[in-house]
Amino acid sequence: MTDTNTHSDTLIIGGGLAGIATALRLVESGQKVTVVETRKRLGGRATSFEDPTTDDLLDNCQHVLLRCCTNLIDLYQRLGMANQIQWHKTFYFCNNTGHIDVMQSDDLPAPTHLTSSMMxxxxxxxxxxxxxxxxxxxxxxxxxxxxxxxxxxxxxxWLKEHKQPAGAIQKFWACVTISALNEQPQNMAADYALQVFQEAFCANSDAYQMGLPLVPLVKLYDSAQEKIEKSGGQVRLRTSAHKLLFEDGKITGLKTGDGNILTADHYVCTVPFDRCAKLCNDAMLKADSRLKPLGQFGVSPIIGIHIWFSHVVMNLPHMALTQSPLHWIFNKDTDGAGWQHLHGVISAADDLVSLSADQIKDMVVEEMRKVLPKVGTLEPVQYRVVKEKRATFRLSPGIDDIRPGPTGAIDNLILAGDWTDSGWPATMEGAARSGYRAAGAILNQGDNLLIPNLPDDLLYEFITG
Structure with missing residues (x-):
């Protein structure tokens, strides 16, 4: 049945980063929006869960941002949470012998600002x-x-054409890109890897700095619901989207899992491509070319492991492992009992995702022993493995041929999400950008809502011409 009290200017399907970004920009422009989200809190995949054994909030995986993520930073500012991001100017790289190298900027302009430390x-x-x-x-x-x-x-x-030796690939190029793009170099589109180095390492001397949330991820988004509802909108949590209704070339409603039909002038679909496909009928696929390739996207998994030791084994805030199946270790601090909480991340985990939680724990502990001498013979007092089997879309060569833009033949259906054509890879920045593009399309502002990139340093401009 049609819920007559829920007609909105815009209905947003999905309460992840893209949905939140879309909603905030629209309500700031005076629109009444409704957000439909299956989970019990906003945040989507970049979120937290309650550990049933401890009741602690644990992030599903460690999400980071860089200073070059201008739209994501802007979104956190709009949420009033920018002060909950701690910025790190120093990176720690550890090889398979436990040797730690430090990368940090000096006072020279980009792109020379990291040269002395890397040399x-x-x-x-x-x-x-x-x-x-x-x-x-x-x-x-x-x-x-x-x-x-x-x-x-x-x-x-690209690496082969530019004669990069195996050691340089393993210790630098692959170390950076696997973590950033969640894909192996042989499987990732070269231009997105090149974009990472251009924008994060070369163009601006602050761009490489890494931001880590000081609170569980889900708490970054709590204020979004309040902002939407204060503007006269609604956030419908624990509400599943079942089917988009299509008639006379337009979307006429969204049927939810409980049988209600929600209506709006515009509909923004921000859920992953496979969920989007399930919302569409055959007539929609024929009417709008953006929807036809939805079944062609691949996925790439990430494994996160929360692990606790009985005392402090790591003093650094984080560590990137250059020659290990374990790519990052993040120091999540100690609890009242003195247990240290570490969070390990394995990106592009295709070969490991089928392992049992015990097997993954054993592998991770063995890798930690190589780089953290204080682990020694210690065994974890507790651990929790999180497998994100569909963490990101696969960033294959040619992927932009099927990434859709926000608008198309069905003019009141707007697409958003990190898998859409955001100009960025599968990142939180890409999700935020897609949300701003979606809002811009509805408000007839095009890409004018996007936040500009950090300015290029003058030396970089000179080198690039």
Missing amino acids: GFKGMSWSEKFAISKGMLAVMKLGIEGRKKWHHRSFAD
Whole structure:
């Protein structure tokens, strides 16, 4: 039945980052919106869960942002949560012998700001550092248009063409891109890998800085519901979207799992591509070319493991492992009993996701022993493995051929989500950008709601021409 009290200016399907970003920009422009979300809190995949054994809120995986994520930072500011992001200017890279190299910026302008620290890396040979330097210069000289020409080839192809040795790939190029893009170099579109280095490492001296939330992820989004409802809108939690209703070339309603029909002038679908496909009928697929490739997207998994030791085994705030199946360790601090909580992350985990939780725990502890001497013979007092089997869409060469834009033939159906054409890979920044693009489409502002990139340093502009 039609719920006559719920007609909105815009109905947003999905309360993840893209849905929140869309909603906030619309309500700030005076729109009445309704957000439909299956979960009991907003946040989508970048969220937290309650550990049934301890009642603690645990993040499903450690999500990070960089200073170059201008739209995500803007979203946190609109949520009043920017002060809950702690920024790190120092990165710690650890090789398989436990040696730690430190990367941090000096006072030189980009792209030279990280050169002195990277040249001091003891875990790399001089030939590897020289090859990386030549590679980074090639990255810069490509520019935006040059990198786009590599979209249909893999990053492994680019590395081979630029004669990068195996050690440089393992200790630097792959270390960065696997974590950033959740894909192996041989399987990722080269232009997105190149974008990471251009925008995060080369163009601006602050762009590389890493932000880590000080609170569980889900708490970053709590204020969104209040802002939406204060504007006269609604947030319908624990409400599943069942089917979009389509008639005379337009969406006429959303049927929910409880049988209600919600109506609006515009409908924004922010759920993942596979869920979006289930909401559409055959007539919609024929009417709008954006919807036809929804079944062609692949997925890439991430494994997170929360692990507690009986005393402090790691003093650094985080550590990137360069020669290990375990890619990151984050220090989540100690509790009242003195137990230290560490969070390990394994990206592009296709080969490991089928392992049992015990097998993953054993592997992670063994890798931690190699880089954290204080672990020694200790066994964890507690652990929790989280498998995100569909964590991100697969960033394959040519993926932009099927990533849809916000608007199409069904003019009151707007698409958003990190898998849509945001100009970014599968990241929280990509999700925020897609939400701002969706709001811009509804408000007839195009991409004017997007937050500009950080300005390029003058030296980088000179080098890139």
